[in-house]
Amino acid sequence: MNAFPKTSALMARGCEFLGTEYAIMCGAMSWVSERNLVSAISNGGGFGVIACGAMTPDLLDAEIAATKAMTDKPFGVNLITMHPDLPDLIAVCAGHDVGHVVLAGGIPPKGSVEAIKAAGAKVIVFAPTLALAKKLLRSGADALVIEGMEAGGHIGPVSTSVLAQEFLPALSEEHVVFVAGGIGRGEAMAGYLEMGASGVQLGTRFACATESIAHPDFKKAFFRANARDAVASVQVDARLPVIPVRALKNKGTEEFTAKQREVAGVLDREEIAMAEAQLQIEHYWAGALRRAVVDGDVENGSLMAGQSVGMVKEEEPAAEIIAKLMAESEAALGGRRAA
Template identity: 65%
Template sequence: MVSMPPDITPPDPARAAARAALDRLWARGTAFLGCEVAILGGAMSWLSERHLVAAISNAGGFGVIACGAMSPAQLEAEIAGTQAMTDRPFGVNLITMHPQLDDLVQVCLRAGVGHVVLAGGIPPGGTLRAVKDGGARVIAFAPALVLARRLVRTGVDALIIEGSEAGGHIGPVSLGVLAQEILPHIREVPVFVAGGIGRGDAILSYLDMGASGAQLGTRFAASTESIAHPRFKQAFIRAHARDAVPSVQLDDRFPVIPVRGLVNAGTRQFLAHQAETIRRFQSGELTREAAQLAIEHFWAGALRRAAIEGDVDEGSVMAGQSVGMVTDEQPTAAIIADLVEQAVDRLCARQPTQAATGAAAPPP
């Protein structure tokens, strides 16, 4: 009988079967993205750049560059920098309101980017056609079933449904509700879930409901490869879920786009700034337009001050409610490995026949 070397552990058949089941559950997502695990990196301004994007893709996931307010030349350089760090697929997130949107699309196509995420509104028809005619696939955000159906009719290739638990700019509905509303009815294209996801067993629950994969941002923001300032990462590590709250609007006449972030001196100052601005409007010192601009401009540059410069007291520390699950600064590959293992653990806890087939099952 041939003995095995002491440092080699025989594979666990049950875990191997569970991992195979997981791969079947998100096979549509991995095939669409061209990666090993159907986990996308959320596009976070300032942070989703070449280092983090390449790290996610190299670890088997799908990194996404956050173009944000970049110029075409800046985006071209960022794509080239990412391609120098990975030969795996990655995407680019473009904001539909960008004044040079068409030029940015052409930058992506010339660079051979295979997936373009159009965020910030319904993708313009011309932009969608340009991406598809250029050989890339379009991913769009669907905040409701009616819009999901409309986007599918217009030709998008995949959808992301993002719940209000997410960090940054958010909608009003939780992922748990959106998933119930949308996943049973949209089968024509892959649908990825996002918002408040921090564990692999949670990803598994949405795969069971029909999702093709998941998008995470907050977990990756504090990763080793993230260029976030150390104080920004420490703020994540110290925070609890209840610390990540949406911005507050004081007056319906002056709308505030809800942004979820960690409570700090800046969020308290924003409330005081709104109150003072409204007082000046009511006294006639400011026009309505000037008051609205004053409120909107309060946070100008605040995300960069927090994420890159480390001003976590008065800057905008955008974070999702999954921030409570960020307990350490980990390499991106370790985060993805943890997520996969958590999903596999959950599958192993099911009946053996269910784990082997990948079938959905109630908790034991």
């Protein structure tokens, strides 16, 4: 017997697409979304996603194999579009029969969507504008994630609620659309499902799950934080196309500002090309995030977190987080329908 009939009915399309019990995806968080958390979320009925980040093809190959050893449920892999080894990473996913590949960090390079689909996998993309979303879906993408600026990590300029109102009426009838950014409780999830979303994606809510390998000090920083502590980075030089990153404010936030000035200076001297400058910025974030997540350096590392961080107060098993979200959503839907 289904304990969450109203929520499950609204999620049916997303569940069919993902092959899961619940259409709740975990956002890919570098150094956090690895075999332990990914398998726990999938085993709990959700959809875990491995964050490839800056991994080499060999490292991704080992991570997928290790995750498959911990769960027989569906999970996906998130690939960064600007990764220099993207074709090889796609081939690794194909070799493991990964069913869903998420392309993030920019417009998918020519041939990447086709290569993923040729291996039989579904392609999930992000789009900051409705026009680009329609173009990507016409070009072969199977599903879309719309992510508002409340999210942690790399963000766009528009809030989740505004994106949902713009995208869902235009796309949800014909396409699978997941909503992400600032979702910390099931009531919000229910609202987006009622608007036409096929499911949701959460990152911050899962970052401190019991199964997350994040350092205890990283988790404590989340437990102490509130929404206004999660701030977006500032762009120092208009020529350097830096995507803002939302993280808990600390010394590392200030160091990023200094890093931008350093890279801008190198550009001024024409010592590197713009693409290399962008890659240096991305490598900075990968290293800063590792310092916080793995080493526990919460002062100088990057504490990437969404504004929903204020709702993260303790360690909980991933399956319990999912069950709570479903119960909160069901209660909200029941209450509104009865009113």
